[in-house]
Amino acid sequence: MPSPAKRVTIREVADAAGLSPAAVSYALRGMQVSEETQERVRKVASELGYEVHPIARALASGRTGMVGILGPSLEDLWQQRLAAEAGRALLARDRFALILDAGGDPERQRLLAAQLRDQQVDGLILSPIDPSDGFWIELADSLAVVSIGDALTGADAAGEVLFDNRTGVTGALEHLHALGHRRIAVLSPPGAPTTDRPAEVLVASESERLGLDVFMVSAAYELEQATDVAREALRSERQPTAAFCFSDSIAYGVYAAARELGLTIPDDLSVIGYDDHPISALLAPPLTSFDWNSDRLIDAAVGMTLAAIEGRRGRRRLVIEPQLQSRGSTAAPRH
Amino acid sequence: MPSPAKRVTIREVADAAGLSPAAVSYALRGMQVSEETQERVRKVASELGYEVHPIARALASGRTGMVGILGPSLEDLWQQRLAAEAGRALLARDRFALILDAGGDPERQRLLAAQLRDQQVDGLILSPIDPSDGFWIELADSLAVVSIGDALTGADAAGEVLFDNRTGVTGALEHLHALGHRRIAVLSPPGAPTTDRPAEVLVASESERLGLDVFMVSAAYELEQATDVAREALRSERQPTAAFCFSDSIAYGVYAAARELGLTIPDDLSVIGYDDHPISALLAPPLTSFDWNSDRLIDAAVGMTLAAIEGRRGRRRLVIEPQLQSRGSTAAPRH
DNA sequence: TCGTTTCAGTGAAGCGGTTCACTTAACCAA
DNA sequence: TTGGTTAAGTGAACCGCTTCACTGAAACGA
Numbered sequence: 173m174p175s176p177a178k179r180v181t182i183r184e185v186a187d188a189a190g191l192s193p194a195a196v197s198y199a200l201r202g203m204q205v206s207e208e209t210q211e212r213v214r215k216v217a218s219e220l221g222y223e224v225h226p227i228a229r230a231l232a233s234g235r236t237g238m239v240g241i242l243g244p245s246l247e248d249l250w251q252q253r254l255a256a257e258a259g260r261a262l263l264a265r266d267r268f269a270l271i272l273d274a275g276g277d278p279e280r281q282r283l284l285a286a287q288l289r290d291q292q293v294d295g296l297i298l299s300p301i302d303p304s305d306g307f308w309i310e311l312a313d314s315l316a317v318v319s320i321g322d323a324l325t326g327a328d329a330a331g332e333v334l335f336d337n338r339t340g341v342t343g344a345l346e347h348l349h350a351l352g353h354r355r356i357a358v359l360s361p362p363g364a365p366t367t368d369r370p371a372e373v374l375v376a377s378e379s380e381r382l383g384l385d386v387f388m389v390s391a392a393y394e395l396e397q398a399t400d401v402a403r404e405a406l407r408s409e410r411q412p413t414a415a416f417c418f419s420d421s422i423a424y425g426v427y428a429a430a431r432e433l434g435l436t437i438p439d440d441l442s443v444i445g446y447d448d449h450p451i452s453a454l455l456a457p458p459l460t461s462f463d464w465n466s467d468r469l470i471d472a473a474v475g476m477t478l479a480a481i482e483g484r485r486g487r488r489r490l491v492i493e494p495q496l497q498s499r500g501s502t503a504a505p506r507h
Numbered sequence: 508m509p510s511p512a513k514r515v516t517i518r519e520v521a522d523a524a525g526l527s528p529a530a531v532s533y534a535l536r537g538m539q540v541s542e543e544t545q546e547r548v549r550k551v552a553s554e555l556g557y558e559v560h561p562i563a564r565a566l567a568s569g570r571t572g573m574v575g576i577l578g579p580s581l582e583d584l585w586q587q588r589l590a591a592e593a594g595r596a597l598l599a600r601d602r603f604a605l606i607l608d609a610g611g612d613p614e615r616q617r618l619l620a621a622q623l624r625d626q627q628v629d630g631l632i633l634s635p636i637d638p639s640d641g642f643w644i645e646l647a648d649s650l651a652v653v654s655i656g657d658a659l660t661g662a663d664a665a666g667e668v669l670f671d672n673r674t675g676v677t678g679a680l681e682h683l684h685a686l687g688h689r690r691i692a693v694l695s696p697p698g699a700p701t702t703d704r705p706a707e708v709l710v711a712s713e714s715e716r717l718g719l720d721v722f723m724v725s726a727a728y729e730l731e732q733a734t735d736v737a738r739e740a741l742r743s744e745r746q747p748t749a750a751f752c753f754s755d756s757i758a759y760g761v762y763a764a765a766r767e768l769g770l771t772i773p774d775d776l777s778v779i780g781y782d783d784h785p786i787s788a789l790l791a792p793p794l795t796s797f798d799w800n801s802d803r804l805i806d807a808a809v810g811m812t813l814a815a816i817e818g819r820r821g822r823r824r825l826v827i828e829p830q831l832q833s834r835g836s837t838a839a840p841r842h
Numbered sequence: 843t844c845g846t847t848t849c850a851g852t853g854a855a856g857c858g859g860t861t862c863a864c865t866t867a868a869c870c871a872a
Numbered sequence: 873t874t875g876g877t878t879a880a881g882t883g884a885a886c887c888g889c890t891t892c893a894c895t896g897a898a899a900c901g902a
Contacts, residue, residue, distance in 0.1 A: 179625075179888085181887095181888060181889085182888065182889060182890095183888080183889095191851075191852090192851070192852050192853070193852095193853095193888090193889075193890090194851075194852060194853075194854095194889095194890080194891080195850080195851055195852075197889065197890060197891085198850095198851085198890090198891095201890095204849095204850075204851080205849095205850060205851065206849080206850060206851090209850080209851085223625060223626070224888090224889075225626065225887085225888050225889070226626045226627060227562060227565045227566045227571065227626070227627070227887085227888080227889090228566055228857090228887065228888035228889040228890090229888080229889055229890075230562045230857090230889090231562045231563055231566050231857045231858070231859090231887085231888080231889075231890090232856080232857055232888075232889040232890040232891080233857085233889075233890055233891085234857075234890095236562065246591035246594070246595070247591075249584075249786075252587050252588075252591055253587075255591075255606075256581035256582075256587060256590075256606075256608065259581070259606060259607065259608070260581070260608065260610060263607060263619075268605055268607070268627070269605075269606070269607075270603055270604075270605065271590075271591075271594060271604070271606045272594065272598060272603070272604075273591065273594070273595065275595060284598075290514075290558060291558070291560065291561045291562065292561060292562070292603070395785050395786075424786065424789050427789050428788075428789055431789075450730050451584075451730075451759065451786055453763075454759050454762050454763055454766075454790060455789060455790060455791065456790065456791025456792070457791070514858090516857095516858060516859085517858065517859060517860095518858080518859095526881075526882090527881065527882050527883075528858090528859080528860090528882095528883095529860080529861080529881075529882065529883075529884095530880085530881055530882075532859065532860060532861085533860090533861095533880095533881085536860095539879095539880075539881080540879095540880060540881070541879080541880060541881095544880080544881090559858085559859075560857085560858050560859065561859095562857085562858080562859090563857065563858035563859040563860090563887095564858080564859055564860075565859090565887090566857085566858080566859075566860090566887045566888070566889090567858075567859045567860040567861080567886080567887055568859080568860055568861085568887085569860095569887075
């Protein structure tokens with residue numbers, strides 16, 4: 173099939189316009205040359221059907237116009253959505269997104285990030301990473317990096333969009349406490365959100381304050397694995413009456429496990445998610461979850477990335493407050 | 508932040524190895540030069556920490572190593588999943604995926620495709636397109652294009668992965684017919700699957716054969732819009748007892764609409780989806796849907812793309828048989 | 843009028859590879 | 873010995889654009 177289309181080069185436009193290639197290059201970017209010349213060049217260029225060759229431009233300028241979006245696992249619906257929407261937002265700003273995931277492997281995530289930095293992208297949007305890993309700090313020093321969900325302390329990051337997890341955790345546990353729950357399982361993904369401090373610490377201090385019997389379980393984003401973990405947790409002798417999940421995807425795993433075990437939600441088990449994915453409201457019962465205002469979040473992340481790339485300075489940090497969407501998956505425990 | 512890392516060039520490797528850059532270039536690609544030289548070059552290169560510069564390579568060779576994945580809308584969970592998994596599969600083969608969506612606008616989809624062709628990618632994987640649009644035929648002539656879901660008749664496409672929609676449609680309608688349904692709404696996305704012939708025709712002929720009262724409704728992939736359309740359809744005076752959706756995402760919209768209207772699934776309304784997304788089994792009731800063996804499908808699509816790019820010839824067409832996953836969302840109509 | 847700025851535009855050197863045409867030396871058969 | 877092959881490398885011309893240092897002319901102030 174390949175019969176690469178013939179291409180109009182800047183040289184031809186220059187000849188047609190009676191200018192040097194340099195002038196055309198400047199004109200098309202609205203720099204340097206006079207207004208009239210710019211206009212004329214644009215006209216000639218469009219007549220000739222000229223389009224810049226991004227590869228050549230990238231080689232010459234050292235900028236590709238691409239932004240990488242790299243998360244631990246695209247199996248997580250929240251990350252899928254983040255990637256899709258950020259990709260769209262970038263497209264609207266004339267940039268392409270390179271969407272990658274690490275398949276759940278942190279080592280691989282580092283590898284991919286390094287590859288992206290060295291070779292292709294101007295900026296990088298990272299959804300959850302391990303902030304204690306020095307690699308990310310270094311990375312942020314050599315590239316416009318925006319981290320979503322984790323603070324890159326000590327790095328000169330292009331931006332951070334953080335979740336107010338303290339409010340989230342407190343809100344979830346108080347909600348369950350108010351309903352009468354005392355034994356609660358908390359399922360968190362590998363490398364849980366840690367804006368302020370590790371999730372474990374946050375959960376521990378809050379549960380102590382409220383007098384709850386909470387135990388944490390480490391889960392994975394992948395539905396199947398999340399289900400396995402949830403099954404274990406529900407079967408344990410701790411007999412939780414509620415599960416609080418740091419990701420809606422994990423909550424879906426809890427739903428699946430509960431169904432297998434013949435537990436009814438919310439009668440036998442209350443469930444709280446964390447991302448409020450649109451699908452969550454459609455489950456039966458609809459999942460109680462936190463709305464983090466995705467649009468704002470994504471906007472901010474993209475905005476910070478571009479600002480850094482384009483050398484504008486602006487706000488570099490946004491902490492998002494969650495909004496508890498209380499729905500059918502939480503209720504008073506039956507007994 | 509940007510302090511672009513210093514980069515080792517092929518020139519330096521050549522000097523260190525006492526060879527010409529050309530020799531190094533060949534050696535690293537395992538061509539032309541002797542085994543020993545290749546080995547030596549590899550060693551020197553890794554000692555120096557050399558890595559090829561993909562942009563430079565792309566400019567010189569005319570190949571970027573990237574594959575575009577372009578669908579009508581990433582709001583559709585099926586497309587999201589397709590993109591994510593194909594992206595992962597490509598990554599495993601040392602290629603990057605450029606994942607884009609057209610936000611539901613066919614015109615925009617063409618535009619993006621043209622942009623990708625002209626400028627960046629070696630191959631393109633398209634999930635549903637409008638096969639009657641000549642643009643795609645032309646595109647397939649100038650680029651390795653693999654179409655998923657629609658036949659590119661008349662084009663020298665790199666590949667086609669098609670759904671056996673005849674079996675799917677027949678299966679769905681027969682399933683509903685056997686349960687006793689007679690009035691059925693069929694919700695199809697804009698540009699429904701058309702492997703053999705337009706979905707409408709397929710549906711019409713089958714419903715006639717079975718003596719069904721079927722009406723088609725055009726829906727969108729986006730949850731909110733799908734819900735609106737479903738609400739209309741369920742309220743219509745045709746009073747369907749079942750809905751057959753050409754996408755699980757649309758089925759989710761039907762669930763949402765049914766809940767709003769106080770209809771119980773499956774008692775008041777049976778629902779069939781088409782993609783069997785993992786989430787579908789978690790809805791309540793679990794959605795009856797078709798399993799198209801996504802892994803095989805994605806594998807095939809990626810394989811065909813790469814085969815075409817790399818000039819290998821192989822199988823260029825795969826028709827996938829659906830497997831009906833009968834679950835709780837379909838049952839005999841109440842009255 | 844002269845020296846100095848400013849403006850508009852030019853030339854050429856890259857960016858870091860790939861590839862084509864060509865050389866050189868070794869090898870072989872007659 | 874000679875002519876013909878072949879294998880292993882080399883040189884240099886690109887790929888298409890950006891950018892830096894520079895020029896020439898016009899504009900300006902004194």
